[in-house]
Amino acid sequence: MKNRNPVAKFGLLLAVLLTLGAAGVHADILPPVSINFAPVGLTMDQTAQLNLVNVSVPNGMFVSWRFIDASGLRLAQSSVILPLGKIVSADYKRQGGPGPLQQRAEVRAQVDILTPNVPSESLRRSLEVFNNDTGATTVFMGGGQ
Numbered sequence: 001m002k003n004r005n006p007v008a009k010f011g012l013l014l015a016v017l018l019t020l021g022a023a024g025v026h027a028d029i030l031p032p033v034s035i036n037f038a039p040v041g042l043t044m045d046q047t048a049q050l051n052l053v054n055v056s057v058p059n060g061m062f063v064s065w066r067f068i069d070a071s072g073l074r075l076a077q078s079s080v081i082l083p084l085g086k087i088v089s090a091d092y093k094r095q096g097g098p099g100p101l102q103q104r105a106e107v108r109a110q111v112d113i114l115t116p117n118v119p120s121e122s123l124r125r126s127l128e129v130f131n132n133d134t135g136a137t138t139v140f141m142g143g144g145q
Contacts, residue, residue, distance in 0.1 A: 033113040033120045037127045039070070039106045040139050045132050047093040050109045054082040056122040061115040063123065067092040070106040079114075082123075093132070 042048055054061050066077035067090075076092045094105060109127050113120065129139035 032116055033118065035111045035113075035120055035123070035125060037109040037141055039108040040127070040129050040141075041104050042092075042094060042107050042129060043104050044094055046129050046138065047091050047132055048107055048109065049092075049128050049130065050090045050111070051087060051126045051128070052082060052089075052111065053087045053124045054084050054122065055124050056084070057115065057118055058084050060084065061113055061118050061122065064112045064114055065090055066110050068108050068110060075107065 037050075040048060048067060050065055050067075052063060052065070060081045060083045062079065062081050064077070064079040067075040069075055076090070078090060080088055082088055092107065111123070111125060113123055127139075127141045128137050130137045
């Protein structure tokens with residue numbers, strides 16, 4: 001049975017092309033480099049600070065950062081073009097709200113380098129937690145290279 005239905009061939013070709021197209025679209029929406037920090041505990045009188053510096057990309061790099069809670073909800077987020085040698089810091093301080101609050105909450109930071117072909121080594125980063133009243137750092141996670 002060598003004589004196949006041309007409609008069936010066209011349908012198969014269309015399905016293959018749609019699958020490949022969807023894979024290409026999916027690849028385009030994923031960030032080229034994603035950096036995840038370990039979760040840290042944060043009390044009401046503490047602030048988490050994310051520090052970023054571009055150490056090797058002369059034309060700057062586009063980065064996006066976010067703080068995420070234990071349930072996966074985004075607590076704060078922003079994006080910035082980071083020029084070579086410039087340090088940018090982003091703070092997250094827990095907000096009070098209606099009803100009872102947990103004394104301690106787990107948060108984590110995630111940074112995406114959105115500029116194509118920029119390795120994670122081009123972005124030095126650290127995450128620290130400090131006490132609001134004294135400014136004393138209680139947790140520090142350096143990103144090294």
